[in-house]
Amino acid sequence: MADDERRPQGYDRLKQHGGQGYSGMQVGRSHxxxxDQGEWRERKITPDEWEIYYQTTKRRAARAPEESGAPVGTEYNWLIVSHQRVDKLDANNYMTCLEGRKFKVAHKRASSHAWNVSEKAQRKKVIEYLEQMIETLKAADEAEPLPFSVGEHEHAYGLNLRTKAELLDMARKYGISGTSKMKREELLDAVKACMELAGRPQPEKTAEQPKPDGHAERKPDGEATKLEAKSKDELYRLASERGIGGRSSMNKRQLVHALAARRQRPGKSSRA
Structure with missing residues (x-):
């Protein structure tokens, strides 16, 4: 048999991420x-808790490349932690969106009769992953928008999974300039910054006192006013310190908006 025939395909080739070896789809790729129309069943257990079951067939939006993906017969055990947002349209229909994470607990190769890890190990992995998510939520800044909250900030479902073309459309909506030179991640950061600013409550308006020349004097506008007093170079350096993507293509007004939307946390660097 030729070496090419024995060599693992890209999907099964051993890869590295954060010091951990893995095979399968490369980290950073997306599907x-x-x-298809599926069956969802649910039963109410407590005033706020339901037991759910869902079964359907999922199919690729685009055909899989030849000799890619897992072999037919492969099985997976996923843990899905998700938030379901619904909007009642009429007596019999709801618009539904699920947004969250899924975590691979175990898999069984098509050529094997056993799962890759024992049931005891699977239980341990699930507990560790849920504990990790809980710690992440506890550590989050109180002012930071989180995926489970509603009504307190502008939200776009599946924002992190939007294509570059979709992000460009959103950037035009917010009037972000210089987008032709931005990479996808820079576009994503710029859109998030604008959304955070749009969703932040505006300070209450106070009565304006007239100046001696008869013109009303505007009261300081908090963080934004302090930022507007800085030069563009100073704003750029501050945006660099806070890790704001797309800053090289932003004008002064956009830098002010992005910085005001993402204030520096004490003792921490700002998240992308």
Whole structure:
């Protein structure tokens, strides 16, 4: 048999991420799927808790390249932690969106009769992952928008999974300039910064006192006013310290908005 035939395909080739070896789809890649009409069942257990069951067939939005992906017959055990947002349209229909994370607990290769880890190990992995998510939520800044909250900030479902073309459309909506030179991650950061600013409550308006020349004097506008007093170079350096993406293509007004939307946390660097 030739060496090329024995060599693992890209999907099964051993890869590295954060010191951990893995195979399968490369970290950072993404898929788009269509879920055909499925069956969702639910039973109310407490005033706020339901037991759910869902079954359907999912299919690729685009055909898989030849000799890619897992072999037919491969099985997976996923843990899905998600928030379901619904909007009642009429007596019988709800618009539904699920947004969250999924975590691979175990897999069974098509050529094997056993899962890759024991049931005891799977239980341990699930507990560790949920504890990790809980710690992340506890450590989050109180002012930071979180995926489970609603009504307190502008939200776009699946924002982190939007394509560059979709992000460009959103950037035009917010009037972000210099987008032609931005990479996808820079576009994502710029859109997030504008959304955070749009969703932040505006300070209450106070009566304006007239100046001697008869013109009303505007009261200081908090963080934004302090930022506007700085030069563009000073704003750029501050944006660099806070890790704001897309800053090289922002004008002074956009830098002010992005910085005001993402204030520096005491003792921490700002998240992207």
């Amino acid at each position: 788009k799927w269509y879920y």
